Each structure stands twice: as C-alpha cells, then as structure tokens.
Amino acid sequence: MLVARCHDHTDLTSIRLITQEDTVTTDPWGRVDDDGTVYVRTSEGERVVGSWQAGAPEEALAFFKRKYDALVTEVELLETRLATTDLSAAQALASVQKLRDAVTEAKAVGDLDALARRLDALTERIEQRKLEQKRAQEEARAQAREIKERIVAEAERVAAETTHWKTGGERMRQLIDEWKAAPRADRATEQALWKRMSAARNAFSKRRKAYFAGLDQQREQARELKEQIVAEAEELADSTDWGPTAARYRELMQQWKAAGRADRATEDALWSRFKGAQDRFFTARNAALAERDAELRGNAEIKEKLLEEARQALLPVTNPREARVRLRDFQERWDEVGPVPRDVRDRLEGGFRKIEEAVRKAEEQEWQRTNPEARARAEATRAQLLESIATLEKQLAEAREAGDERKATEAQESLAARQAWLAEVERTLAEMS
Known part of the structure; x- marks a missing residue:
C-alpha cells in the first residue's frame, strides 16, 4: 500500500490510501478517475472539479458532494429570505448572481443543472418582485x-386668506410637522412642493408682520378720532335742546363704533368719559320729560274721554257721509287738546286712527256699492256665468246619456265651480242694491 500527497483544485490537501489496482468510482452526478481526477456531470458534459490522491474514491465523491450540499443550503436560504422577508429586488438579484457564479464554477459533485434552474426560477420571482416593488x-x-399637495394647498390658503393670526400661525406649524411626517415623493416633486410650502410660510409671515405693523397706526388714528368724539359729547352733556341733542348722541355712538379700537387702556378711559357725558345728558332729559309728562296727564284724561265718545258716536259706521262729518268735529277737538305723556301717546293715537280707518273703509264700500260701472261689470259677469252654466249642464246630460263617465265628471266639476262663482256674483249684486 502506497501513501501519496496531492492537491485538488480547491487547494485542499487530503491523504488517501491507494491500492496497487487502479479503480474508477462513479456516481449519477460525477466520477473519480483512476488517476484521482474528480469529474462532475452537467448538461454541457463533464468537467474537472478536483483531484483526490489520499483516500478511497468514495471519500472523494463524498467530499465534493458536501460542497454541493453547501451550495444547496445557500440556495435554500436565499429562497427562504425571498419568501419570508421584504428583501429588495436589487439585493436579491445580486445574491442570485453571486450564487450563479458559484454554481457555474463550483468544485462540487451534484445536480448543478437543477441548482441553476432553481436560480432561474428565483430570478423570475425576483423580477416579478421588482415589478411589484x-x-x-x-x-x-x-x-x-397627494398628501403633500393637500398640505401645500392648505398652507397657501392659510397664507392668503386667514386673518386670525394666532390660530393661523399654529396651523402653519402643524402643516410643517405634517409635511415632515409624510412619506417622501420623488425628488423633483419634493423640491417643487417644498418651494411652494416655503413660499406660503413666508407669505403668511409677511402678511402677519404687515398687519401688526399697521395695527399701531390704526389704533393711533382711532384714539385721535375718539378723543374728538368724547370732546363733543362732553360739550353736549348740559344741553337742554333735547331732541336734536339726543339725535346727535346717536350719531356720535355710530361714529364711535366705526372708528375702530385704540389700545386697551386708552379705549377704556375714553369710553368711560363718553358714557359719562351721555348718561349726564339723558338723565337730565329724562327728568325734564318726566316733569313735562306729569303736566300732560290732564290732556291724556281729556283724550281718553274724547276717544270713548267718538267710538260710541261713530262705530259701527251705518251712514258713511254722516260719519265723515261728525269725524271732522272729533278730529278738531282732538287736535285742540294738545300732546299727551309718552307712555300713553301710542295707545291713544292708535285708538283714534282705528276710528278714522273704519270711517274711510265704510266710505269706500259705499262708493263701490253705488258705482254704476262696478254694477255693470258684475251683471255682465253674471250673464256670462249663466250662459256657461247652461252649456255645461247640456254637456253633462249628453255625457251621461252617452255613458262617458270621464266627460261627465269633467263637466260636473266645471259646473260646480261656475255655480260657486255665480253665487259670489249674486251676493255682490245684492250688496249693491
């Protein structure tokens, strides 16, 4: 048995025992040649992935299969990340490309074509995600x-329209906060909208500054005008020309309201002076009028009796001509009595006006009753109605005879209306008789 040291294409050094008889070990996805060269099988054919010079060929295949399993694990991890996380399409594509390069150049034994197909499927899924993203x-x-356009539109409205500066300023700050919290649009839109937002905020600030700058001038003008009003009011406070002076005080009050407001301290002081002068005049006037009213109580008693006498003599009006003559006498006596106190004036004058109105209406009714033209018109109307009623009665009889319920109903309704009109005309003619 021989011991040899050799290097594979991954720079790993392994040791195996080699028997004297050369062998070739195969696998569905690779093989080990008799010289220790390790091959992997792909759709493009075999390619060398390394060499094994220390150990059994099965160990060589097992070693390179483990490398394949490591690639499978990486592919599975990427599939899991793509399925369970919000991994961006760009990052996923970069990871796929890195794995594709690793599979293409893999020093491993296994179904590399299947891994490549899985990576192709991942690429399709990523492209779909890319479109979705x-x-x-x-x-x-x-x-x-849309959100930021709404914010900007409201900011522009606040800047252009509001005159409630405190609430307007608070709302403008809220809109800025809403802008910052809102999601970002594309760069060009962000820049254009922010330019409008900034312009609206600046416009609001300028309007507010201009308002408060002019407010002091307005208050000064109001102070000057109200000092003039107060001076005149104080001059009139002791006047005894009651009617014209009271009217002038009303005019001064209108001028006061139209003058605007001075600063608060000045406003309060001037109003105190104005009201004091006004109260002094009206207090004196009321006292004088009360004294005069007391003197006029006798006139009121006379007019009370005269009013009752006129009612008894003239109402109800039975003879308009005679009533008119007697009314003139009552009118002359009424005017001779003179004025009455204010608290009974409207009641007494109103009662006398009602008597005058009753006489006038009686005269009008008498004229209408005796007016030959009005009687002629009423008689002509009666003749027309009688003719129309006769025609409708004929139509009604014909419709009933023909069994035409619709025409009969229409004729009956028209006939009833004209009979009602005729009754009214007959009453009018009776009153004229």
Missing part, C-alpha cells in the same frame, strides 16, 4: 405627492 414605490410616491 416598483409599482408599490410608484403608488407610495403618488400617495405621498
């Missing part, structure tokens, strides 16, 4: 673009 990426970018 691309679609998912495009959908994600489209969704991100």
Whole structure:
C-alpha cells in the first residue's frame, strides 16, 4: 500500500490510501478517475472539479458532494429570505448572481443543472418582485405627492386668506410637522412642493408682520378720532335742546363704533368719559320729560274721554257721509287738546286712527256699492256665468246619456265651480242694491 500527497483544485490537501489496482468510482452526478481526477456531470458534459490522491474514491465523491450540499443550503436560504422577508429586488438579484457564479464554477459533485434552474426560477420571482416593488414605490410616491399637495394647498390658503393670526400661525406649524411626517415623493416633486410650502410660510409671515405693523397706526388714528368724539359729547352733556341733542348722541355712538379700537387702556378711559357725558345728558332729559309728562296727564284724561265718545258716536259706521262729518268735529277737538305723556301717546293715537280707518273703509264700500260701472261689470259677469252654466249642464246630460263617465265628471266639476262663482256674483249684486 502506497501513501501519496496531492492537491485538488480547491487547494485542499487530503491523504488517501491507494491500492496497487487502479479503480474508477462513479456516481449519477460525477466520477473519480483512476488517476484521482474528480469529474462532475452537467448538461454541457463533464468537467474537472478536483483531484483526490489520499483516500478511497468514495471519500472523494463524498467530499465534493458536501460542497454541493453547501451550495444547496445557500440556495435554500436565499429562497427562504425571498419568501419570508421584504428583501429588495436589487439585493436579491445580486445574491442570485453571486450564487450563479458559484454554481457555474463550483468544485462540487451534484445536480448543478437543477441548482441553476432553481436560480432561474428565483430570478423570475425576483423580477416579478421588482415589478411589484416598483409599482408599490410608484403608488407610495403618488400617495405621498397627494398628501403633500393637500398640505401645500392648505398652507397657501392659510397664507392668503386667514386673518386670525394666532390660530393661523399654529396651523402653519402643524402643516410643517405634517409635511415632515409624510412619506417622501420623488425628488423633483419634493423640491417643487417644498418651494411652494416655503413660499406660503413666508407669505403668511409677511402678511402677519404687515398687519401688526399697521395695527399701531390704526389704533393711533382711532384714539385721535375718539378723543374728538368724547370732546363733543362732553360739550353736549348740559344741553337742554333735547331732541336734536339726543339725535346727535346717536350719531356720535355710530361714529364711535366705526372708528375702530385704540389700545386697551386708552379705549377704556375714553369710553368711560363718553358714557359719562351721555348718561349726564339723558338723565337730565329724562327728568325734564318726566316733569313735562306729569303736566300732560290732564290732556291724556281729556283724550281718553274724547276717544270713548267718538267710538260710541261713530262705530259701527251705518251712514258713511254722516260719519265723515261728525269725524271732522272729533278730529278738531282732538287736535285742540294738545300732546299727551309718552307712555300713553301710542295707545291713544292708535285708538283714534282705528276710528278714522273704519270711517274711510265704510266710505269706500259705499262708493263701490253705488258705482254704476262696478254694477255693470258684475251683471255682465253674471250673464256670462249663466250662459256657461247652461252649456255645461247640456254637456253633462249628453255625457251621461252617452255613458262617458270621464266627460261627465269633467263637466260636473266645471259646473260646480261656475255655480260657486255665480253665487259670489249674486251676493255682490245684492250688496249693491
């Protein structure tokens, strides 16, 4: 028995015992030649994968089969990763290519063609995943673009429209945070949208600064105008020209409201002065009017009696001409009495107006009743209705005789309507008689 040392193509050194008789050991996927050369069988034919000079040929095949098994394990691991993880298509393709190179140049014995086919299948799956990942990426970018376009659109609206600066500023900060938290779109879209977002934020800041810069000027103008209003109000506080002065105070109040607001301290001080002057005038006016009303109580008592007398004498109106003559007398007596206190004025004047209105309506009704033109129109209308009723009665009889229920119903409805109109016209003519 001889002992020999040799090298295979993987730089591994093994030792085997060689008998004096040369042998050739074979396997479905490879063989060991009598000189120790190890071959693998593929669809392209045999190729050398190494040599074995120390040990039995079976050991050589077992050694190179273990190398094949290691490749199988790597392929299986990649299949598992592709099936159970979100491994990117680019990383998976790189791993497949690395394994393909390893299989192509493998110093191993086994079904290398089957491994190559498994790698081909993996490549197809990866290409499919690549398409799916691309679609998912495009959908994600489209969704991100939609989200950020909405954010930008609202930011532009806030920048252009809002005048509530505190809430507007808070909302603008929230929109910036929403932008940062949102997924990213493609680079060009991100840059374009961010440019709009930044412009909206800057525009809002400029508008807010301009507003507050002008606010001080507006407050100063309001202060000057309200000082003028207060000065006039204080001059009028002791006026006894009650009507015109009260009207002027109402005008000053409208001017005050339209003037805008000064700073808070100044506003409060000026309002205190304005209200004090106004209260002083109206307190004096109310006292004077109350005194005058007390003097006018006698007039009110006279008009109460005169109103009751007019009601008894004129209502209900039976003779409009006579009522008109007597009403003129009551009107003259009413005017001679003079003014009454404010708290009863509307009631008394309203009661007297109702009597006047009753007389006027009675006169109108009398004129309509005796108006020859109105009577002629009513008589013409009655004649037309009588003629129409006669025609409809004939149509109704014919329809019933012919058994035409539809025409009979229509004729009956029309006949009933015209009979109702005729009754109304008859009442009108009776009133004119």
